Amino acid sequence: MNATAIRAGFLTSVQDLGRTSLREFGISLGGALDPHALRVANLLVGNAESAAGLEITFGGLRLRFADDRIVAWCGGDFDARVGSTALLSGHPAFVHSGEEFSIDSPMIGRRAWLAISGGTDVPIVLGSRSGDLRAGFGGIKGRPIRDGEEIPLGENPAQSVKLIEKLRAKKIAPWKPPHDWSSPARREPALRYTRGADAGQCVPAALELFRSARFVVSPDSDRMGVRLDGPTLERSNDADLLSEAVAPGTVQVPPSGQPILLLNDCQTIGGYPKLAHVITVDLRIAAQLRPSDSVRFREVSLADAHRALAERERDLEQFRRGIESHFK
Amino acid sequence: MEVTPLGDSAVLIRVAENFDDAPEHALEKVLAAQRALSAAKIPGMVELVPAYTTVSLFYDPVRAIDAGAPVENVFGWLEQRIREVIAKIDNVSANPIKSAVIDVPVCYDPEFGLDLEDVARQAGINPNEVVDLHVSAEYRVHCVGFIGGFPFLGGLPRNLATPRRETPRKEIPAGSVGIGGKQTGIYPIKSPGGWNIIGRTPLRLFDPQKNPPIVLRAGDRVRFRPITREELEGSTIERTGAERDGRAAAKG
Numbered sequence: 001m002n003a004t005a006i007r008a009g010f011l012t013s014v015q016d017l018g019r020t021s022l023r024e025f026g027i028s029l030g031g032a033l034d035p036h037a038l039r040v041a042n043l044l045v046g047n048a049e050s051a052a053g054l055e056i057t058f059g060g061l062r063l064r065f066a067d068d069r070i071v072a073w074c075g076g077d078f079d080a081r082v083g084s085t086a087l088l089s090g091h092p093a094f095v096h097s098g099e100e101f102s103i104d105s106p107m108i109g110r111r112a113w114l115a116i117s118g119g120t121d122v123p124i125v126l127g128s129r130s131g132d133l134r135a136g137f138g139g140i141k142g143r144p145i146r147d148g149e150e151i152p153l154g155e156n157p158a159q160s161v162k163l164i165e166k167l168r169a170k171k172i173a174p175w176k177p178p179h180d181w182s183s184p185a186r187r188e189p190a191l192r193y194t195r196g197a198d199a200g201q202c203v204p205a206a207l208e209l210f211r212s213a214r215f216v217v218s219p220d221s222d223r224m225g226v227r228l229d230g231p232t233l234e235r236s237n238d239a240d241l242l243s244e245a246v247a248p249g250t251v252q253v254p255p256s257g258q259p260i261l262l263l264n265d266c267q268t269i270g271g272y273p274k275l276a277h278v279i280t281v282d283l284r285i286a287a288q289l290r291p292s293d294s295v296r297f298r299e300v301s302l303a304d305a306h307r308a309l310a311e312r313e314r315d316l317e318q319f320r321r322g323i324e325s326h327f328k
Numbered sequence: 329m330e331v332t333p334l335g336d337s338a339v340l341i342r343v344a345e346n347f348d349d350a351p352e353h354a355l356e357k358v359l360a361a362q363r364a365l366s367a368a369k370i371p372g373m374v375e376l377v378p379a380y381t382t383v384s385l386f387y388d389p390v391r392a393i394d395a396g397a398p399v400e401n402v403f404g405w406l407e408q409r410i411r412e413v414i415a416k417i418d419n420v421s422a423n424p425i426k427s428a429v430i431d432v433p434v435c436y437d438p439e440f441g442l443d444l445e446d447v448a449r450q451a452g453i454n455p456n457e458v459v460d461l462h463v464s465a466e467y468r469v470h471c472v473g474f475i476g477g478f479p480f481l482g483g484l485p486r487n488l489a490t491p492r493r494e495t496p497r498k499e500i501p502a503g504s505v506g507i508g509g510k511q512t513g514i515y516p517i518k519s520p521g522g523w524n525i526i527g528r529t530p531l532r533l534f535d536p537q538k539n540p541p542i543v544l545r546a547g548d549r550v551r552f553r554p555i556t557r558e559e560l561e562g563s564t565i566e567r568t569g570a571e572r573d574g575r576a577a578a579k580g
Contacts, residue, residue, distance in 0.1 A: 021375045023386065025542045026473040125536050135476050135517060137536035197332045197340050242347055243471065243480070245377040245384030249335045269379045269473035277335030280389075303400045305336035306389045310399055313390045 001067045002150040003116065006100070009060030013131040014120045014139035014151075015113070016052040022126055023268045029248060030130045030138070030264050032113050033223060033287035034184060036312070037074035040177050041115035043320055044072035044092045046160035046327055051119030052129035054151075056112045058290075059105040063114075067097045069153070070117040070160050070167065074177075076109020076185040076288050085171060090182025092175075094167035109185025109288035117160035121152045133223065134265055159327035166326070175326065177319055185288035188214075190296040191261075193251065193276040194305055198241065201273035202253055206233035210251075210259070210275060210297055218258075219291040223265040226289050232257035235273060243271040249283055251276040251297075261286055279305035281312055329414060331407045334384055339406055341365075343414065344381040351482045354381050355470055359547045360417050368413040370406065371395030378546045379471035385410065429466065429549040432514070432529050434505050435560035436462075440528035447490045447507060447524050458526065459554060461485045467512065467550040477516035477534030477542035481550055484512045496522035503528045505552070516542070527552075530560050 005012065015038065018031020032038040032055055039049040054061070059078055072092045073080060080087045080103040087093050087101075089112070095101055103112060122129050122140055131139020140149065156164065167173060176182060199207055215230035233253050246252065250262045252272035261278060262270075263286065278286055279300065289295060330342040343361045344354035361383045362376050370385070372392030377384040389402050397405035436459045438444055448455045467481040474480075489510045497520060500506070504515045506523030515521060516534035533543050544550065 020386075022541070023375055023377045024472065024546065025540060026476045026478055027541070126539065126541060132476075132536075135534075135536070194333065194336060197334055242380040243473065244340060244379045244382040245334060245338065245386075247335050247338050247386070249337075267474050268377060269471060274334070277333075279336050302333055302336060302403050306393070306402045307399050309336065309389050310393050 002152050003066065003069075004064045005061065005145050005147065005149045005151060006064055007060055007062040008145040008147050008149065009056055009103070010058035012054055012056050012061050012145045013133060014052050014122050014145070015055040015130045016128055017050045018130050018264060019126055019128045019132075023245070026268050027126065028132065028134070028265045028268060030132050031128065032130075033111060033264055034075065034113060034284035036181065036284055036316075037184065038113040038115065039316065040090070040181050040319070041072045041074045041113050042119075043323060044090065044177070045070040045115045045117040046157050046163055047115055047117060047119050048157075051115065051154075052122065053113050053115040053120060054145075056103055056114060057110060059103045059112070061114075062100055062102045063151070064100050065095050065097060068164050069095050069156065070163050071095055071101055071114060073103070073112050073114045074182040074184075075112025076106040077183065078106045078109070078112050079104040080112070082171070087172060088176070090176035090179075092163060092167070092173045094164055094171055106185070108187060110290040111287055116153055117163075118154035118156045121154040132265070162327055173326070175323070178315075184284045186285055188294050188296070189285045189289075190298045191278045191282045191286055192298050192300045192304070193278045194300060194302050196251065196274040196276045198273035199275055201235055201237055201241070202275055203234045203236050206235070206253070206257075207275065209233060211299060214294045214296055215259070217289045217291050217293045217295065221289070221291065223263055225263050225266055226261040226286055228259050228261065228295070230258070233259055233275065241271050241273060243269040246270040246274065247277070249278040249280060250274050251278065263287065279308065281305070281308045329411070331410055333403050337389060338384050338386045339403065339410065341383045341385060341410060341414070342381055343383060347381050351470065352468065355468055355482070355547065357381075358383055361414055362546075364413050364417050365410065368409070370409045370413070372397070372406070379473065427547055427549050429551050430544065432505075432531055432550055432552050433555040433559065434463075434527040434529045434552045435555050435557055436527040437557045437560075439557070440501075440504070440560070441526040443493070443506075443524035444526045447488065447526055450490050451487050453487070458488060461488055462512070462526065463552045463554055465551075467552075469544050469546050469548045469550065470511075471546050472542060472544065475515075475517060475519050475534075476536070477544070479513055479533070479544040479548075479550070481512045482510075484510055486510075488512075490524050492522040493524060496520055500525060501528065503530060503532075505529055514544075528560060530563050
């Protein structure tokens, strides 16, 4: 069965957890910019955590369903509805055949991830259903979804079928994950980072500025990276370095001195000095930054970064076990 | 050897100190490190990215912790394992990997070689001489990146080195062969770019429907062969990685 994107919105694409083991071929990780949000939304509807969902940027999506489904979304501060009923982030909802899910532009934040029971069933390309919009493959024809387009859905898993029956009457489940899981957007966030491998390629004052100044998100930010306007971070050397691997979270300093925080669709290698790396658990907050938002940076140790990641994984395991009863 | 964290999910391993003086030696060291690390199956390792003088090891910290890495020092735990693996590599230069030479047909017609004249002018020679020089050399792929399947080739005759264009083009057609500084490369798909374009190949270097999706990989040897526009327009050459490996085996 398909769902129809009556309105595709500003930028909506199919994303799962992305492509691994292909970086040496120059292929980006891709996938949901907030993989945690997608994993949680998938768990809420009864899918496998890695199922493909929709990444919605700035809202505007209206989706009509041709059969009964469970949906849930996590992300910025959006106004979403099933039919005419408001649907808050993190709550699984029943949508019946013919009904619409709609999501307006966000008050805070930039992106939301919508999981639909059965998942988005587009062909797997190089191990993933994610649309690589830069290279033009995967997802739906390697590009954003268009108005009127059909989105193929997989069959409802057995767990979701049970939840459909449970929610048929009351529509929206009262249970939800922790608040910051389903609503990661923040006003003026401070992103935690670890010191970059090439911090020495910038003058010492640059690192100090990076730690203390406020940066403003530039309009030409996308899935490749968040461009930041702020005080010029001076490099001690004008020449670019020999290219080497970069990763989502890497903060690089081009000759302009205006840093770029790389996200999932970033190139695999780069030659700009790497000043810092935003820690993995905070990339979900970075994914919510929109033009003219301001952001700060706070240095932490690598051990802090790993501890945060391990804790989140443990909490997710607990949540996974906790919601099992809802699908019985 | 320098081992540094590249954020909380990757480690940068610098296996060669110097590139410009001995690029082939750096490449052999990088390839040897990639092979050794790939075989070592360090717990939590996800993938390896070779580039010029470094190999980067991407890992899943949670899997490393599950395998016994202390949460307070995942990096130190990985570093120790990486150093053990690299230390066991035998003398690299004595034992370089034999790779076949991959033939890349290129049409150097000015219609496709948009910057051929500029490159010739900067080198102080005529466009035909640029072509002669470009096809005379044997190149090696030092890394693949920027976009899927883009090979960065070392070995460009010194005279042809040309700085990147001041204003990058918004769109460069797929198959365009370019010169960027001391390197030459091929745009596998249409993309923006700042390299000086000197020709076009019908060889399809990137195909997401195939696995592996690319033709040229780090370590491969490449030679360019001039073709006419008729030959260029006559065919798009499809070549899978498997065919490539078969060819390599046949040539020994």
